[in-house]
Amino acid sequence: MNTLAFALLSFLARRSMSGYDLMLAIQPLWQAKHSQIYPTLSKLEAEGHVDFERVLQHDKPDKKVYSITPKGTEALQAWLHEPSSDPNIRDEMLLKAYSLWLGDHDAARRLLEERIAYFRKRLQRLEGILDDVQTEHHSELDVPDILSPVFTRVKLLERAITTARLELDWCYEFLKQIEQSAKKPR
Amino acid sequence: MNTLAFALLSFLARRSMSGYDLMLAIQPLWQAKHSQIYPTLSKLEAEGHVDFERVLQHDKPDKKVYSITPKGTEALQAWLHEPSSDPNIRDEMLLKAYSLWLGDHDAARRLLEERIAYFRKRLQRLEGILDDVQTEHHSELDVPDILSPVFTRVKLLERAITTARLELDWCYEFLKQIEQSAKKPR
DNA sequence: ATGGTCATGTAATTCGTTACATGATTAT
DNA sequence: ATAATCATGTAACGAATTACATGACCAT
Numbered sequence: 001m002n003t004l005a006f007a008l009l010s011f012l013a014r015r016s017m018s019g020y021d022l023m024l025a026i027q028p029l030w031q032a033k034h035s036q037i038y039p040t041l042s043k044l045e046a047e048g049h050v051d052f053e054r055v056l057q058h059d060k061p062d063k064k065v066y067s068i069t070p071k072g073t074e075a076l077q078a079w080l081h082e083p084s085s086d087p088n089i090r091d092e093m094l095l096k097a098y099s100l101w102l103g104d105h106d107a108a109r110r111l112l113e114e115r116i117a118y119f120r121k122r123l124q125r126l127e128g129i130l131d132d133v134q135t136e137h138h139s140e141l142d143v144p145d146i147l148s149p150v151f152t153r154v155k156l157l158e159r160a161i162t163t164a165r166l167e168l169d170w171c172y173e174f175l176k177q178i179e180q181s182a183k184k185p186r
Numbered sequence: 187m188n189t190l191a192f193a194l195l196s197f198l199a200r201r202s203m204s205g206y207d208l209m210l211a212i213q214p215l216w217q218a219k220h221s222q223i224y225p226t227l228s229k230l231e232a233e234g235h236v237d238f239e240r241v242l243q244h245d246k247p248d249k250k251v252y253s254i255t256p257k258g259t260e261a262l263q264a265w266l267h268e269p270s271s272d273p274n275i276r277d278e279m280l281l282k283a284y285s286l287w288l289g290d291h292d293a294a295r296r297l298l299e300e301r302i303a304y305f306r307k308r309l310q311r312l313e314g315i316l317d318d319v320q321t322e323h324h325s326e327l328d329v330p331d332i333l334s335p336v337f338t339r340v341k342l343l344e345r346a347i348t349t350a351r352l353e354l355d356w357c358y359e360f361l362k363q364i365e366q367s368a369k370k371p372r
Numbered sequence: 373a374t375g376g377t378c379a380t381g382t383a384a385t386t387c388g389t390t391a392c393a394t395g396a397t398t399a400t
Numbered sequence: 401a402t403a404a405t406c407a408t409g410t411a412a413c414g415a416a417t418t419a420c421a422t423g424a425c426c427a428t
Contacts, residue, residue, distance in 0.1 A: 059426095181332045
């Protein structure tokens with residue numbers, strides 16, 4: 001079982017859903033296309049880690065609703081005890097920022113503005129989700145309880161929001177310095 | 187040309203070095219193993235984006251020192267103007283944190299302590315490098331100048347340091363909440 | 373009509389990791 | 401002796417993206 005398989009189990013442990021739902025839900029934590037998710041679900045099913053029920057829909061296409069099995073839950077719990085591999089960040093923008101000295105102020109500006117747009121959108125989405133979760137489960141969140149699925153979810157949402165804000169701040173400051181640098185006579 | 191190829195050009199644009207040196211230097215910005223770097227360098231050489239000189243060493247094995255060509259610099263500059271793909275983060279630890287509600291306090295503790303150790307080490311390394319760069323180029327950094335390779339490098343180092351500190355803070359707070367949660371009778 | 377969402381799959385290709393291979397020097 | 405660093409490469413495998421394929425429903 002690879003990390004994607006455990007990622008799918010992580011979501012199915014919270015609620016049963018279709019491959020399509022998983023594809024959408026999984027994105028913030030582990031990006032994968034449907035072409036990778038469907039075969040992985042088949043494997044998990046063959047191994048007995050998940051099972052599924054065919055749900056017929058009149059307006060939309062039929063779907064397979066997957067659920068985690070006891071065996072799947074055990075595998076997921078065992079995985080929690082294993083050491084994790086180092087975080088892996090691949091960001092083309094950072095690579096370009098590193099070589100901006102070879103470019104012009106215009107390229108620099110566009111590079112950062114693109115990324116600012118991306119993080120603004122992301123921030124809004126994340127803040128909306130956190131808001132929903134907090135109003136829906138206000139009572140549960142007074143006291144930290146790791147054994148609550150809501151608590152761990154909120155922890156990750158908060159983290160995503162703080163990092164997004166930080167990324168935005170970095171972009172804004174860099175952009176400001178680019179404008180300063182552009183105005184300076186050389 | 188893929189992103190790795192541009193990553194290699196980004197480093198060679200600053201100074202000529204061997205595939206081995208590139209393998210070490212590239213890690214903070216784009217992780218790649220030597221088995222991927224050597225063939226990519228061969229391709230870049232075949233395309234005329236880089237060339238190399240064989241340097242004989244008496245104490246160590248001989249090496250090929252690669253340099254970027256004018257064609258390579260042009261390709262790199264053109265790449266700066268292209269839109270960047272979204273950042274891609276793969277972090278097993280976050281996935282496990284999301285499912286910690288299924289585990290025990292001990293698994294949670296170990297998960298975070300592992301990550302704390304990782305970021306402490308990383309922070310130290312980054313702060314050391316930034317220190318060296320700043321003392322070596324103090325005068326250049328008074329006024330922001332994007333067209334200076336030192337400036338863009340410092341920007342990325344600062345960013346890496348801030349995010350590492352943030353990650354650490356998040357881990358510490360989470361760990362504290364885990365201890366609180368463990369003490370509470372259920 | 374044109375494009376978007378819902379829904380599931382396979383095939384081809386590229387990217388990335390692990391393993392195989394070699395060999396000298398230096399430190400513990 | 402044993403492991404680590406320097407140095408370069410190939411082969412096999414697994415992971416991930418892109419493209420191919422189908423089809424209904426809904427909004428503009």
